[in-house]
Amino acid sequence: MKNLLSILLISFASVSMAQNYDVNAYQFHQSILEAQKNIGKEMFEFNERATELNLKILKFEIKRSIQFIDSLKIYNNETTYYNAAKNLFATYNNIANNDHTKLLEIIENPDLEFKDFKAQKLAIFETIKKKMAKVYPAYNEAQLQFCTKYKLKIE
DSSP, rough: HHHHHHHHHHHHHHHHHTTTTTTTHHHHHHHHHHHHHEEEEEEEHHHSSSHHHHHHHHHHHHHHHHHHHHSSSOOOOOHHHHHHHHHHHHHHHIIIIIIHHHHHHHHHHHTTTHHHHHHHHOOOOOOHHHHHHHHHHHHHHHHHHHHHHHOOOOO
């Protein structure tokens, strides 16, 4: 009986220690991550099959995620992480509306020579890379600071 009581106490202590973080901070963080993952999934789909339909779906998901983030209550006045996420999503929106649209145009241009297509495609990819390089470091740093402050695991 003593052993059973000891096991129960140890189990209870383990469960209590496992939740050593702020649940509301976790929910705020997960909300941002979920919206980012939704956009990432559609970006991947567009990159795999650059079609007009995939671009429309991507733009819809970005718009939906931006609206969701805009409606999200900022947790504990953590505007740095929130604003970094908004900036990242705005960059996704810019890429979809400009760079991906241009990419689709050159893909669908039957008169474009292969070497010109390749050069234009590489230029578009370079532009996308530069845009992402401007926002990702700030986003990653803000996420790291938020997760460290609230003892959350970065996924």
